Amino acid sequence: xxxxxxxxxxxxxxxxxxxxxxxxxxxxxxxxxxxxxxxxxxxxxxxxxxxxxxxxxxxxxxxxxxxxxxxxxxxxxxxxxxxxxxxx
Amino acid sequence: xxxxxxxxxxxxxxxxxxxxxxxxxxxxxxxxxxxxxxxxxxxxxxxxxxxxxxxxxxxxxxxxxxxxxxxxxxxxxxxxxxxxxxxxxxxxxxxxxxxxxxxxxxxxxxxxxxxxxxxxxxxxxxxxxxxxxxxxxxxxxxxxxxxxxxxxxxxxxx
Numbered sequence: 001x002x003x004x005x006x007x008x009x010x011x012x013x014x015x016x017x018x019x020x021x022x023x024x025x026x027x028x029x030x031x032x033x034x035x036x037x038x039x040x041x042x043x044x045x046x047x048x049x050x051x052x053x054x055x056x057x058x059x060x061x062x063x064x065x066x067x068x069x070x071x072x073x074x075x076x077x078x079x080x081x082x083x084x085x086x087x088x
Numbered sequence: 089x090x091x092x093x094x095x096x097x098x099x100x101x102x103x104x105x106x107x108x109x110x111x112x113x114x115x116x117x118x119x120x121x122x123x124x125x126x127x128x129x130x131x132x133x134x135x136x137x138x139x140x141x142x143x144x145x146x147x148x149x150x151x152x153x154x155x156x157x158x159x160x161x162x163x164x165x166x167x168x169x170x171x172x173x174x175x176x177x178x179x180x181x182x183x184x185x186x187x188x189x190x191x192x193x194x195x196x197x198x199x200x201x202x203x204x205x206x207x208x209x210x211x212x213x214x215x216x217x218x219x220x221x222x223x224x225x226x227x228x229x230x231x232x233x234x235x236x237x238x239x240x241x242x243x244x245x246x
Contacts, residue, residue: 015214016144060235066234068235068238080146084232085212086210086215086227
């Protein structure tokens with residue numbers, strides 16, 4: 001079992017206006033194993049305060065599935081913060 | 089009931105959608121109906137004149153979600169085959185952004201399933217459009233996909 005002190009690397013994807021605010025489509029970050037998606041978002045909120053006001057309209061995903069903000073993250077996970085979708 | 093998911097067709101394309109190919113794909117001798125939906129770029133949005141649109145997608149997830157829609161279509165309606173294509177990149181007024189074709193032995197199922205497909209696509213598939221106007225551009229107001237409120241049992245990390 002991984003210990004809580006272990007650090008893992010996850011891939012983060014940005015789309016739409018979030019991509020414009022953060023200034024990149026893709027990122028790779030380290031965080032404690034098992035940290036929830038919410039924690040990851042909060043880290044970006046520190047470096048990019050403009051994204052915080054969009055939090056209530058975002059849906060998170062983990063490994064191409066919609067996920068709750070409390071979902072724990074592990075090594076190699078792919079996380080995205082999805083603005084309201086407008087395809088079609 | 090035919091469950092022909094393995095024969096269904098899903099695509100995200102950066103070139104014009106080949107609508108005839110999608111129709112040919114779903115059309116079969118045992119079907120009495122092919123219903124299609126052609127979603128095209130409108131020249132106005134909320135009273136402003138639209139110049140063009142840029143579409144982008146979380147492509148791997150979008151394809152997976154489109155496939156899920158087809159699974160649901162087969163579960164809910166007695167249809168035969170499904171073809172769904174969404175275009176990405178810059179689209180001009182009048183161009184087709186999404187095209188759906190559904191075949192069924194009898195027409196009610198194909199009509200109902202096609203309507204279900206476009207309505208569900210617009211709510212659940214991670215695709216975004218930016219609308220360009222004469223005086224600026226905005227990301228279109230979208231819909232929040234239904235997401236789980238609680239953590240599900242996490243799959244083991246790979």
